[in-house]
Amino acid sequence: MSSESLSTFESSVPGDVHRTTTADADAVLDDAVEEPAVGTALPYDDVSLPGSVDTDPSPSTLEAAATGVTPAALGIAEYGTVTIPSGAAGDELVSLYTPRHVAVVAASDVVPDMPTAYERLGEDFAAGMDTQVLATGPSATADMGTLVQGVHGPSETHVVVLEDR
Amino acid sequence: MSSRRDTAERLRRLMATEGDAVGQNTRTVNQLSDYAIQRFEDYEDLRDAAREIKESAIANLPDLIDEVTEAVEANGGQVHVAQTAADANRIVENIMADRDAEKLVKSKSMTTEEIDVNDHLEAAGYEVVETDLGEYVIQIADEAPSHLIGPAMHRSPEDIADLFNREFDLEEDLSGDPNELTEFARERVGEHIREADVGMTGANFVVAESGTLMLVTNEGNARKTAVTPDTHVAVAGIEKLVPSLADLQPFTELIARTGTGQDITSYVSLLTPPVDSPVPDFEADEMRPADDRDFHLVLLDNGRMGMREDDDLRETLYCIRCGACSNACSNFQAVGGHGFGGETYTGGIGTGWEAGVHDLDSAGEMNDLCTGCSRCEPKCPVEIDIPWVNTVVRDRINHQGEDDDLDFLVEGLTPDDEPAGLDLQKRLFGNVETLAKVGSLVPGLSNAVAGSRPGKWLLERAFGVDRRRDLPEFADETLREWYGARGAQVSDPDRDVVLYPDVYTDYFDPDRGKAAVRALEALGVRVHIPAVPESGRAPFSQGMIETAREQAEAVHGALVTHIDDGRDVVVIEPSDLAMFRRDYDHLLPERSAERLAENTYDVMEFVYGLLDNGADGDDLETPGDDAGVAYHSHCQQRTMGVDEYTESVLSDLGYSVRTSDVECCGMAGSFGYKSEYYEVSMDVGEHLHDDLGDVDERALVASGTSCQEQLDVLYEREVPHPVELIAPR
Structure with missing residues (x-):
């Protein structure tokens, strides 16, 4: 990750971007999360989900949640995209069923462009992380005559960037 | 196949009920997509990949x-x-x-x-x-x-x-x-x-x-x-x-x-x-x-798997179903996929899909709505030659045709290589050169007949030429007759070129040919206008591929010795230039097609090149102060990327140039003359009119024959070719 990529990423994400150090991450996540919230564990040392976040939701809890928090494997600067790997913890459901999705990405995982992203995806897939969604902003439709945000997926997306990870 | 009247009625109903929503949605997405592509510099490389x-x-x-x-x-x-x-x-x-x-x-x-x-x-x-x-x-x-x-x-x-x-x-x-x-x-x-x-x-x-x-x-x-x-x-x-x-x-x-x-x-x-x-x-x-x-x-x-074995339909399988070809299509914008569609698939590439996964009948009606304007092509992310797929399917449909009892009317006038049952309308428009030759023998009589009520009735009844359209009128003297009498008027020329005498310029509008001659001579060029057959555009657009191929071979034969002598070929009509530059690729051996493609130029592109290489443009006509021009470039010109030369020449000479953003004028060669499509063509034309807006204070020019005809009707004024603005009087 270069600082250029990071600032490109920040400006291309169609949604709120929160840059933070690990030390301040808890507070930033607290702010980004609206309760009730569900989530999947974050794989970054010294960063954890707010205590209010349910990491083992039932379908009804999932449906009722206002926020879903998941880690992102990559940020793609040129597009403002994050990739959400789908695992047994239910990342796909958490990032999809809630009206607000908060993705947490390490700055070192922000790559400049799509070719670089696909190189990384190739490595991930070979290592068995072979289902990921490239998510860019809220879900949307134009089928009802004009652009409407928030259809079957989130209407609001946040990305938390861990600057020192 | 339904009658022309049924087709016209069906399309009229669709335009009334669905036209507004389809038009607004497709045009919006088409513009967004243009913008997204413009901003993306890897576009062409990624298309290749x-x-x-x-x-x-x-x-x-x-x-x-x-x-x-x-x-x-x-x-x-x-x-x-x-x-x-x-x-x-x-x-x-x-x-x-x-x-x-x-x-x-x-x-x-x-x-x-x-x-x-x-x-x-x-x-x-x-x-x-x-x-x-x-x-x-x-x-x-x-x-x-x-x-x-x-x-x-x-x-x-x-x-x-x-x-x-x-x-x-x-x-x-x-x-x-x-x-x-x-x-x-x-x-x-x-x-x-x-x-x-x-x-x-x-x-x-x-x-x-x-x-x-x-x-x-x-x-x-x-x-x-x-x-x-x-x-x-x-x-x-x-x-x-x-x-x-x-x-x-x-x-x-x-x-x-x-x-x-x-x-x-x-x-x-x-x-x-x-x-x-x-x-x-x-x-x-x-x-x-x-x-x-x-x-x-x-x-x-x-x-x-059958499509995979089919040399012409195979590339349909490359389609990623993004729908860009539909959005870029003027006729689709007018009628939508319920008109421009088959059993399942809609829009430009839909014809290939229908022919491949269903049958030719399912591809038939929608196929006719493709005018070959080619504006879909630069939008296709996998570079499918969609107009060619449509042409091939049209050719196959032609060969399915049934006998028609009016065939005798055109036998003898139509020396084509097409099946006996070919739709008469296609046959008429596909053999325009032969008709032009016969008609121009007695231009006054031909014009009188074609413009008369019985003449129009016969044209509509037998050939489906809409009586609301006026056919172009034969000129008293063809371009080649004029030039034969006049001869070259340039002393000590810097170079020699062939001016291609397309059928329309030669028989119907020699003025734009004369202007091209004067403009080229003013730039130190000696012009030759040999007899060269029709490019094959006319039969090609009707899906008469074998006839088009014969024409292409004849054109190649007529031009190649000039090219061997170092003469470039200058072309006024963009649809003919597109044949030489692009479509001959399907009709001629590779080397022959390449030679023509490399040595043919749009007339304004050629003028631009001469000026750019230092030719003295002082003898060209320049406008007065604050002169404005509204310019509608031809669809195929845009796809070839040569429309910009006209804009540059006009603006370098001092015009303020306003251009249209619409993909096609709606006339598209013979399309707008056909009685079943006249109203679609006018709907598309009205959109062009809205786009160009008021041009009372400006010159109004268009490069294509049919664009000129369409704008003539829309603005009720004569619309010349841009070369007529710049040629010395």
Whole structure:
């Protein structure tokens, strides 16, 4: 990750971007999360989900949640995209069923462009992380005559960037 | 084939009911897509890459099918190869029965439209619900999709509100507010997804090495459909296979730009099913383990292997169904996919699909709406020569024709190589050169007959030439007659060129030819105007490929010695230039086609080149102060990228130039003369009029013959070729 990529990423994400150090991450996540919230564990040392976040939701809890928090494997600067790997913890459901999705990405995982992203995806897939969604902003439709945000997926997306990870 | 009157009536009704919504939606997406492409500098490189990937994947298709079968089975899923639509439906029905399922939810998939899986499953007693909001609307309305990616594009929000209000017993009627409609539909659809036993998706791509599917969506319904029920069935045409994950990169960057005008859609799912996500069982309110998941990949042939063997239809299989060709098409913008569509597929490339997976009858009516304007081509992310696919299908339809008792009228006048039953209208327009030669023997008489009421009646009755159109009038003297008498008037020329005497310039509008001669001579060029046959554009546009090929060979024979002598060929009519530069590629041996392509120039492009290389332009006509010109460039000129030379020359000479943004004038050669399409052509023309706006204070010029004719009518004034503005008087 270069600082250029990071600032490109920040400006291309169609949604709120929160840059933070690990030390301040808890507070930033607290702010980004609206309760009730569900989530999947974050794989970054010294960063954890707010205590209010349910990491083992039932379908009804999932449906009722206002926020879903998941880690992102990559940020793609040129597009403002994050990739959400789908695992047994239910990342796909958490990032999809809630009206607000908060993705947490390490700055070192922000790559400049799509070719670089696909190189990384190739490595991930070979290592068995072979289902990921490239998510860019809220879900949307134009089928009802004009652009409407928030259809079957989130209407609001946040990305938390861990600057020192 | 319905009568011309029925066709005209059907299209008129569609324009009245669906035209506004379709026009607004397609034109908006077309502009967004232009903008997205302009900003993306890798566009052409990635198109090349995408094309190469598809070419190689289709060439290796049998191996890829084996490979993906192995990969999916290793992941714990099953692959079913269906030869026909009926096979595919039977496979899906068996999956439903084995699973003891009652309800299936679907995300948007044209391939499942192709096999009519909904009808099949419903007849077998299953409930099927579409989850893409556009598909949901047309499912309720019991309509066919009118666009590859915007299935309900033909409906306005008010239409949709009326539909929902009629269909559902609501306490309070919905208004036409898109937010409210979306909210309403998502709630209904969401409930169906939670209750469903099976989720069916299509696939934009299938990766052979890993069994990964790529799904490109905005709403999120495909994600939910794939992951909420424990059983996922993906139905994909075999052409969706690509070898490796890395092959998806160019498509990821292209598909939204050409399709929706976004840089990327909200979601590009790369999923390798059966996935690891727990299964949310909403009824029991528990998460079940991912081990409960089943996955079935149904790979559909249904004619595709035949297309793969077909040298002309093969490239249709490269299509990624982004719909860009529809949005860029003026006629599609006017009538939408319910007019410009077959049994399943709509728009430009739809003809190739219909001919390949259904039959020529299903491709027939829509095929006629392609004018060959070629504006779809630069928008195709996999560089399919869509006009050529349409021409080939038209040629095949021509050869299916039946005998017609009016054939005697044109026998002898039409020395073509086409079947006896060929539609007379096509035959008339395809043989325009022979008719022009005969007509110009006695121009006054021909004009009087063609302009008279009995003449017009006969033309409409026998040939479908709309009586509301005036045919071009023969000139008293052809361009070649004039030049033969006048001769070259340049002393000590810097170079020699051939001015190609296209049929229209030669017989009907020699003035623009004379202007070209004077402009070229003013720049130190000696002009030769030899007898050269019609380029073949006329028969080519009617799908008369063999006749066009003969013409091309004759043109090559007539021009090649001049080219050998170092003479460039200067062309006034853009549709003929497009034959020389592009379409001869399909008609002549490679080397011959290349020689013509490399040595032919648009007249204004040539003028630009002369000036750019230091020719003295002082003798060219310059405008007074503050002179403005409105310029409509020809569709094929734009595709070749030569329209900019006209703009540059005019603006360098001191004009302020206003250009049109519309893709086509609507006339498109013979199209606007045909009685069944006259009204579509005027609808497209009106849009051009709105776009160019008021031109009272400006010169108004157009490069193409038919654009000139159309603008003549729209603005009720004579519209010359740009070279007539700059030539010394």
